[in-house]
Amino acid sequence: MARRRVLIVDDSKTAQARLRKMLERFDLEVDTVMSAEEALGYLSYRQPAVIFLDHHMEGMDGLEALKIIKSNPGTALIPVIMYTSEQGDVYVGQARALGAIDILGKEVMKYANLEKVLGSLGISPRGVEEPTAEATEPLLTDAVEEKPLVKPLLTSFDAVEDPEPEAVPHSDLDQVQKQISRLFEIHIAKVRQEIEDSTKFLLRRLAKDAQEKNRATNRAANVTPEKAPEPAVPLEPFVEPPAERSGLSNFFLGIILLGIAFLGYHIYVNNRHQELLASQYEELIKRTRAQEELVNRLLSNVSGDADATGAAAGSFADRQILLDALSWAVNVNTQIAFGEIPLGDQRIYMLGELLALLKAANFNGAVYLDIHLGNFCVVEDPSGRFILPEPESNLDECMFLANRVPEVAVNDQVSVGFLNYLHSAPILLEGNIEVELSSHAYSIPRYTYPAITNAVSAGEWNAIAQKNNRISVSFSAN
Numbered sequence: 001m002a003r004r005r006v007l008i009v010d011d012s013k014t015a016q017a018r019l020r021k022m023l024e025r026f027d028l029e030v031d032t033v034m035s036a037e038e039a040l041g042y043l044s045y046r047q048p049a050v051i052f053l054d055h056h057m058e059g060m061d062g063l064e065a066l067k068i069i070k071s072n073p074g075t076a077l078i079p080v081i082m083y084t085s086e087q088g089d090v091y092v093g094q095a096r097a098l099g100a101i102d103i104l105g106k107e108v109m110k111y112a113n114l115e116k117v118l119g120s121l122g123i124s125p126r127g128v129e130e131p132t133a134e135a136t137e138p139l140l141t142d143a144v145e146e147k148p149l150v151k152p153l154l155t156s157f158d159a160v161e162d163p164e165p166e167a168v169p170h171s172d173l174d175q176v177q178k179q180i181s182r183l184f185e186i187h188i189a190k191v192r193q194e195i196e197d198s199t200k201f202l203l204r205r206l207a208k209d210a211q212e213k214n215r216a217t218n219r220a221a222n223v224t225p226e227k228a229p230e231p232a233v234p235l236e237p238f239v240e241p242p243a244e245r246s247g248l249s250n251f252f253l254g255i256i257l258l259g260i261a262f263l264g265y266h267i268y269v270n271n272r273h274q275e276l277l278a279s280q281y282e283e284l285i286k287r288t289r290a291q292e293e294l295v296n297r298l299l300s301n302v303s304g305d306a307d308a309t310g311a312a313a314g315s316f317a318d319r320q321i322l323l324d325a326l327s328w329a330v331n332v333n334t335q336i337a338f339g340e341i342p343l344g345d346q347r348i349y350m351l352g353e354l355l356a357l358l359k360a361a362n363f364n365g366a367v368y369l370d371i372h373l374g375n376f377c378v379v380e381d382p383s384g385r386f387i388l389p390e391p392e393s394n395l396d397e398c399m400f401l402a403n404r405v406p407e408v409a410v411n412d413q414v415s416v417g418f419l420n421y422l423h424s425a426p427i428l429l430e431g432n433i434e435v436e437l438s439s440h441a442y443s444i445p446r447y448t449y450p451a452i453t454n455a456v457s458a459g460e461w462n463a464i465a466q467k468n469n470r471i472s473v474s475f476s477a478n
Helices: 013-023 036-043 062-071 089-098 111-119 170-222 240-304 312-331 345-360 416-424 458-468
Strands: 004-009 028-033 050-053 080-084 102-105 365-372 377-380 433-441 470-477
Touching: 004 013, 004 036, 013 028, 013 111, 028 036, 036 050, 036 062, 050 062, 062 080, 062 089, 089 102, 102 111, 170 240, 345 365, 345 416, 345 433, 345 470, 377 458
Parallel strands: 004 028, 004 050, 050 080, 080 102, 365 433
Antiparallel strands: 365 470
């Protein structure tokens, strides 16, 4: 009986050796490749019993390779185990959604975990016999011939095995397959080398064109009767040492040009960031002035209601209490976590404390609670629910809530408990203070969103969206 094969896909030879050492306890043939591209070439001519796939690799990463393996009918049935240092519920959910049967950690993986997951695939350690057909199935009569229920899928490169294993020289087949594997590796290395050579050629060509233009400019400026070129020195020598120096100069000139371009890009990004900070600072100044005007208006209203016969002490106390109420309203954390109901049950205590302060200050008027939503950049999980993407992902990999859910009613943003409090609170039933709710959705952000460019990640965008996902408190005195 031929031994089963296992493929390890990892660009770390240390990690390969560690996993191979643990797999020695099993009766397995272990093959290794250094990249996802080489693994796909391997799978075009051989199907292992299981694949151990790393995530962080140069070129194609593990999840991209997993998606390709599961989308190919010829390899979709091969069990894939993610063998990676990546952790977190989000990553585990993505890997399982793409078809991984399990995720094993590189740093903390124990032999018991490996034995458990391989045991689920019918692979047992040496010395432990696998259950046979006689032990698990009823005996067949002589008249019934046992046939396989499912025919294994074969790719275009799979070798069709003869019903009699003795007729196939297994060693020759292994040798042919190893030669094909080497050809794939040579082809992949050749493609990489061609890409690298093309890049170097373009850089040299760009540097050479720039140098020729500089030479033409210098000749036009320097060729004068006083500085004529000496006849003993040729103008365009075709000698090998000067050509080498010219190539070296072109190389350094190309590096300088790339450095200038890189520096210019960072200067542009920094200027955009400074402009964004300046606009946010101006908005903060406007908001502060508006709050000062509100405080002065409310204080004048309270002091105007005081008796003219001299309740100065009481008027001062009212001012102080009102200032405490306004200070509390301005400084309270009114941001809303992503996915949280803006006016949920946890906001009842917030509103009750504010109303108590306003009543103590003899406030008579309306309190406005305005709901503002952050335009988060989101993705859909397998169940269709919106979740936040990885912070380092690009903006073009997600979608904006303002485009998917453009309108949100106020009733959808208030819990039943909060509504019951508005209709039953004694302070509100007295009629001196009213509470009005409204929703501005995404129309009035407090903080300006960054420009949508490749330099802005989903995490940077959602950090601004989180600040804009808030409740604003304002007052109107009668």
